[in-house]
Amino acid sequence: MDSAVKEKKERNKISVFSNGMKTELFLIIVLSLLAVFFAVTSDVFFTLSNLKTLTRQASIYGVIAIGMVVVITSSGIDLSVGSVTGLSGVVAALLMVNGISIPVSIIIAIITGMFIGLINGVLVYDGKVPAFIATMGTMTVVRAVIMLLTNASMISKLPEEFKAIAQIEVLNIPFLFVVWLVVIALAWFMTSKTVFGRNVYAVGSNREAARLSGINIRKTTYGVYIFSGLACSIAGILLASRLGNGVPTAGAGYELDAIAAAVVGGASLDGGAGSIVGTVLGSMIMATLRQGGVLLGVNSFILEIVIGSLIVGAVLLDKLRR
Amino acid sequence: MPLEHENIIEINNISKEFPGVKALDCVSFAIRKGEVHAIIGENGAGKSTIIKILMGVHTKTSGEILMEGKPVDFKSPLHAEKHGLGAVYQDINLAKDLSIAENFYMGQLPKTKFGLVDFKTMYEETKKTLESINVHVNPKAVINELSVAQQEMVAIGKILHLKAKLIIFDEPTALLTNEEIEELFKIIQMLKEKNVGIIYITHRIDEIFRISDRVTVMKDGIKVRTVNTDETNENDLITMMVGRNTEHMYEIEQPEHGETVLKVKDLCRGKAFRNINFEVKRGEIFGLFGLIGSGRTEIVKCIFGADKKESGDIYINGQKTEINNPEEAIKNGMALIPENRKDEGLALGLSIIVNTNMVAINKVSSYGIINDRKSNEQTTKLVEMLKTKTPSIHQLVKNLSGGNQQKVVISKWLAQESDIFIFDEPTVGIDVGAKQEIYKIFGELLSRGKSIIVISSYLPEVMGLSNRMLVMYEGRQMAILDKSEFDDKKVLKLASGIS
Numbered sequence: 095m096d097s098a099v100k101e102k103k104e105r106n107k108i109s110v111f112s113n114g115m116k117t118e119l120f121l122i123i124v125l126s127l128l129a130v131f132f133a134v135t136s137d138v139f140f141t142l143s144n145l146k147t148l149t150r151q152a153s154i155y156g157v158i159a160i161g162m163v164v165v166i167t168s169s170g171i172d173l174s175v176g177s178v179t180g181l182s183g184v185v186a187a188l189l190m191v192n193g194i195s196i197p198v199s200i201i202i203a204i205i206t207g208m209f210i211g212l213i214n215g216v217l218v219y220d221g222k223v224p225a226f227i228a229t230m231g232t233m234t235v236v237r238a239v240i241m242l243l244t245n246a247s248m249i250s251k252l253p254e255e256f257k258a259i260a261q262i263e264v265l266n267i268p269f270l271f272v273v274w275l276v277v278i279a280l281a282w283f284m285t286s287k288t289v290f291g292r293n294v295y296a297v298g299s300n301r302e303a304a305r306l307s308g309i310n311i312r313k314t315t316y317g318v319y320i321f322s323g324l325a326c327s328i329a330g331i332l333l334a335s336r337l338g339n340g341v342p343t344a345g346a347g348y349e350l351d352a353i354a355a356a357v358v359g360g361a362s363l364d365g366g367a368g369s370i371v372g373t374v375l376g377s378m379i380m381a382t383l384r385q386g387g388v389l390l391g392v393n394s395f396i397l398e399i400v401i402g403s404l405i406v407g408a409v410l411l412d413k414l415r416r
Numbered sequence: 417m418p419l420e421h422e423n424i425i426e427i428n429n430i431s432k433e434f435p436g437v438k439a440l441d442c443v444s445f446a447i448r449k450g451e452v453h454a455i456i457g458e459n460g461a462g463k464s465t466i467i468k469i470l471m472g473v474h475t476k477t478s479g480e481i482l483m484e485g486k487p488v489d490f491k492s493p494l495h496a497e498k499h500g501l502g503a504v505y506q507d508i509n510l511a512k513d514l515s516i517a518e519n520f521y522m523g524q525l526p527k528t529k530f531g532l533v534d535f536k537t538m539y540e541e542t543k544k545t546l547e548s549i550n551v552h553v554n555p556k557a558v559i560n561e562l563s564v565a566q567q568e569m570v571a572i573g574k575i576l577h578l579k580a581k582l583i584i585f586d587e588p589t590a591l592l593t594n595e596e597i598e599e600l601f602k603i604i605q606m607l608k609e610k611n612v613g614i615i616y617i618t619h620r621i622d623e624i625f626r627i628s629d630r631v632t633v634m635k636d637g638i639k640v641r642t643v644n645t646d647e648t649n650e651n652d653l654i655t656m657m658v659g660r661n662t663e664h665m666y667e668i669e670q671p672e673h674g675e676t677v678l679k680v681k682d683l684c685r686g687k688a689f690r691n692i693n694f695e696v697k698r699g700e701i702f703g704l705f706g707l708i709g710s711g712r713t714e715i716v717k718c719i720f721g722a723d724k725k726e727s728g729d730i731y732i733n734g735q736k737t738e739i740n741n742p743e744e745a746i747k748n749g750m751a752l753i754p755e756n757r758k759d760e761g762l763a764l765g766l767s768i769i770v771n772t773n774m775v776a777i778n779k780v781s782s783y784g785i786i787n788d789r790k791s792n793e794q795t796t797k798l799v800e801m802l803k804t805k806t807p808s809i810h811q812l813v814k815n816l817s818g819g820n821q822q823k824v825v826i827s828k829w830l831a832q833e834s835d836i837f838i839f840d841e842p843t844v845g846i847d848v849g850a851k852q853e854i855y856k857i858f859g860e861l862l863s864r865g866k867s868i869i870v871i872s873s874y875l876p877e878v879m880g881l882s883n884r885m886l887v888m889y890e891g892r893q894m895a896i897l898d899k900s901e902f903d904d905k906k907v908l909k910l911a912s913g914i915s
Contacts, residue, residue: 289777289784296774299763306722306760307774307828308746366765 117360120411121375128379132386139389146268150260150336152381153274154329156374158348159355160281161325163373166356167285168318169298169365170225174214175326175352177236179345182207182330184240186256187249187340196256204327210236211323215316233349240342249340260336270332277325282370290317298365354401355380358408379404422484424449424582424613425470430479432465439465442479443639445632447582447613452604454616454624454645457634457657463617465637467584470615471503472496494523502575503584506591508567510559516570517542517555520577545577546570549603563709565596572603582613589623590844593707593873594908601627619846620874621650633657654848665852666880668859673883674698676734677749677867678836680719683728688714689891692728696836696867701858703882704871706911710888712871713755716838720752721745732836746775751829753822755840755871761825764814768806769795771813771824776831798827803853819850826857837861838869843877855881875904889913 132139158175165172182203189199210232217228262269285291293314296304305311326345333344357363358379359372380401387397423446432440440462447453455463468474470481472490480487483499490496493503510519517538518525526534542555551569559567568588575583585604589597604627607614616628624631625645633640633656640656676695683692689711696702706712717723719730721739730737732748739745742752754760762771772795773780780791795809802823806816813824822842829837839858843851858868858881872878878885879902887894887910894910 287786287788289781289786292770292773292777292786295766295770296763299765300759302760303763304774306720306742306752306754308743309774310743366763 118369118372118375121359121372121379121408124408125375125379125382128382128386132382132389136386136389139386142266144385144389146263148381148385149271149274150268151385152378153268153270154333154336155348155351155355155381156274156377157277157325157329157332159352159359159373159377160277160370161322162349162352163356163359163361163368163370164281164285164294165225165318165322166353166361166363167298167365167368168294168314169301169363170218170315170318171229171353171363172211172214172319172322173226173229173349174210174232174236175322176345176348177233177240178207178210178323178326179330179333179348180240180342181210181236182327183334183337183344184244184249184330184340184342186331187252187334188243190252190256191249191340196253200331203331204324207323207327207330208320209323211320211326212316214323215319218319219312219315237346244340244342246342248342250338252334252338252340256335257338258335260332270336273328273332277328278370278374284321285368285370290314294318295366295368298368300366351377351380354405358405376408422449423447423482424484426482426485427466427470428480428482430466430469430481431477432462432469432474433477439637440469440476441637443634443637444479445639445642447615448629449581449613450608450611451629452608452614452616452627454618454628454631455634456618456621456624456631456653457640461634461657462637463634464586466634467503467586467615467617470496470584471501497578497580500579500581501584502578502580502582503586504568504571504575504588506587508564508571510567510571510574512559515556515558516546516553516562516573519559519570520545520555520574542573542577545573549573549576549606550599564591565593568592569596569599569603572600576607580612582615583607584615584617586617587619588616589618589620591873595707597623619848621653621848624653625650657848665848665855666877668701668855668862668881670701670883671699671862671865673700674865677732678719678869679731679734680715681729681731683715683718683730684726685714685718685723686726687891688718688723689888689893692886692893694886694893694896696869698865698867699862700884701862701868701870701882703878703885704869704888705873705875705878705885705907706888707873709890710911711891712888713840714891715888716752716840716869716871719745720750720838722752746832746834749835750838751775751832751834751836752838753825753829753840753842755844757818757821757825762813762821765812767810767812768799768804768816768824769809772798772809772827772831775828776833779831794831795827798830801830802827802857817850819846819853822846822850822854823857826854834866836867836869838871840871841873842870843872843874875907879904879907887911 138144158179162172162175185206186199186203189202190196214229214232217223218225260270264272285294293309296309297311297314301311330345334340337344355376356368356373358376359369361368361373383401383404384397426446428444429442430440431442443462443466457463465474469476472492472495488499490499511522520542521538526537528534539555546553546555549569549572551573553562553566559570562570568591588600592600604614618624628645630642631645631648631653632642633653635657675698677698678696680692680694684690692715704712714723718725721741721744730739737748739748758764769791773791780787780794792809799806799809804820804823806820813821816824842854861868870878870881883899885897885902887897887907889911890913
């Protein structure tokens with residue numbers, strides 16, 4: 095073969111490779127490398143009990159991140175997720191200690207979370223308040239409401255059956271993880287197979303074109319924030335069960351982890367791009383780092399430096415590849 | 417070669433490959449000082465790629481660029497600008513929330529001796545530059561407050577201000593009225609006299625004969641030929657470009673017109689337009705002509721429910737119909753192919769299939785769940801019918817050429833099987849070949865009993881296509897003319913407010 099042609103073929107190969115490599119594949123590689131690293135450096139990392147702890151923790155963050163990525167794809171943002179997570183846990187706890195049955199308490203807690211989502215949607219769509227500001231407002235207000243509801247103290251003596259939610263296992267798989275899988279499956283179906291999901295991408299990609307195509311922007315906006323509220327309230331109930339108490343500060347700061355998982359997973363804060371699978375992988379990478387770091391006894395500040403760098407690094411690499 | 421014709425830029429054997437596409441293949445030509453060098457070619461011929469390589473937006477795969485005899489390789493538009501290259505793009509590239517002066521001095525604000533911004537010098541110098549091209553606006557004015565034409569003039573001013581040696585105009589007249597085009601040509605003439613080299617990219621062949629000295633014709637990434645403008649003619653150029661004759665381009669067979677499908681009565685919306693009255697019949701093309709800012713786009717947006725009306729009624733098929741938003745307009749059989757396809761027509765970052773099914777999503781879904789097979793079939797059918805050039809229906813729309821993007825916008829409405837198609841500037845920035853295909857689609861729509869409203873600022877297009885025409889001037893309806901009354905002087909007079 096003539097050398098110029100050969101050279102050209104080589105170049106094509108490289109370019110095809112770098113363009114064809116999806117964010118998800120890249121994340122799987124990162125996750126595998128992390129797992130191998132921790133497996134080698136720590137004896138306990140690959141034990142069943144450690145993996146169970148890891149997935150339990152990852153599941154709670156993971157469910158919130160799923161809600162977040164849907165909002166981000168519509169070119170919004172939801173900073174209230176941490177507060178809503180805390181609220182639903184506290185609402186469920188308060189109801190239960192006052193003698194309401196567990197299922198009813200859970201349902202009311204979930205409705206509360208979705209209602210906060212609706213408020214976010216109304217503020218963003220009807221009030222035209224930028225999503226960042228609107229949800230920052232609800233974040234602050236909801237946290238204050240939690241403090242008022244609980245007098246800023248823990249609600250203990252939750253029913254054992256409720257605490258069991260976080261402990262039970264299905265075929266040796268933690269139930270929390272099963273819940274996460276169900277949320278993932280539903281969200282994947284919703285974003286890729288339903289009209290609502292398509293509309294979320296369309297609105298996020300070009301709001302005006304979507305409006306002129308007859309897409310109901312109001313419904314779509316309400317929908318994404320309500321969905322995020324739903325995800326947070328599920329996470330809040332799981333978290334309360336795991337903690338065994340209604341903790342007023344529960345969920346504080348979770349919004350940043352959720353945004354990080356979505357963005358590491360390939361979502362664009364400009365909207366129109368976001369992947370459920372990517373977000374799941376993003377959540378798993380962060381959880382693995384946290385858990386692995388703890389096992390190795392890494393100084394927690396050093397660990398935060400690593401996680402912070404990872405978030406920026408992942409996005410940076412993704413931009414460079416494109 | 418005489419000294420004053422020394423080349424400012426020489427492009428030697430430039431090639432550019434994108435993954436899977438060879439956008440340019442060994443292209444060479446040169447721009448002389450003080451000449452207007454037109455580049456023409458169909459969409460995808462490689463015109464924009466050349467410009468982007470010159471301006472440092474893309475890097476070339478091979479070849480060399482000489483600037484005044486020295487090899488250069490610009491890494492970014494800023495880098496290119498520093499070496500005296502400037503470009504006026506079709507979609508104006510200004511910081512819209514800043515003042516004209518701040519745009520002129522962006523990145524190099526002058527400072528007083530205290531290190532603060534020297535606004536006085538900024539405003540004075542900006543004013544001088546603007547006046548040198550006959551633009552009389554306050555340098556403190558914010559870009560957003562200016563008309564499109566003024567914005568374009570400001571963009572030109574900014575480049576002059578940078579003392580560019582080579583200026584690239586990419587479709588500069590697409591959004592300008594005839595008067596404004598005259599102004600622009602005067603400026604170009606002035607630049608020529610100052611020995612500035614000019615690259616002029618256009619789809620309007622008549623303009624080439626008005627202002628260019630030489631023409632380079634491109635086709636499929638290859639340079640066809642560079643010729644002296646006075647040694648060629650329109651037909652030769654078109655033949656070089658596409659290999660077909662365009663004389664009968666606008667001739668569309670119009671079927672017998674049926675009943676009135678749309679009637680607009682006394683429609684008003686603030687200052688945008690007052691008391692608009694017209695009817696559109698089944699199977700006809702109704703033209704809407706006016707200069708930019710005359711209210712034509714505003715009228716159709718209002719009919720389509722995208723903007724609220726102030727008063728007046730809309731009748732569809734004889735029924736008085738309230739249309740409060742695009743959803744209701746769509747339900748009543750209306751389709752809007754907006755002026756600005758990138759901002760209003762398409763979700764550029766999404767695929768053809770998603771864009772195509774954006775309106776008629778209910779036809780490929782049940783209970784809110786999309787049927788992938790149906791949605792694939794629908795899209796494939798429309799891609800084939802409209803001859804959209806794409807490797808796959810999953811291709812992102814931003815990777816398509818202008819003409820093919822426009823076809824995707826049209827396909828949304830074909831999927832919906834709308835009855836009244838409103839085309840706002842359907843052929844802006846689209847080459848001759850794609851234009852013809854769009855007109856063919858018009859004919860197809862009419863034969864299926866659809867009606868078309870077409871807005872265009874290109875008079876031969878509206879006159880050639882439409883059966884009747886409403887002429888606007890500053891929000892006022894000046895006249896509705898029948899085909900037999902069409903006369904370009906008469907229409908232009910009306911559009912300038914002279915009745």
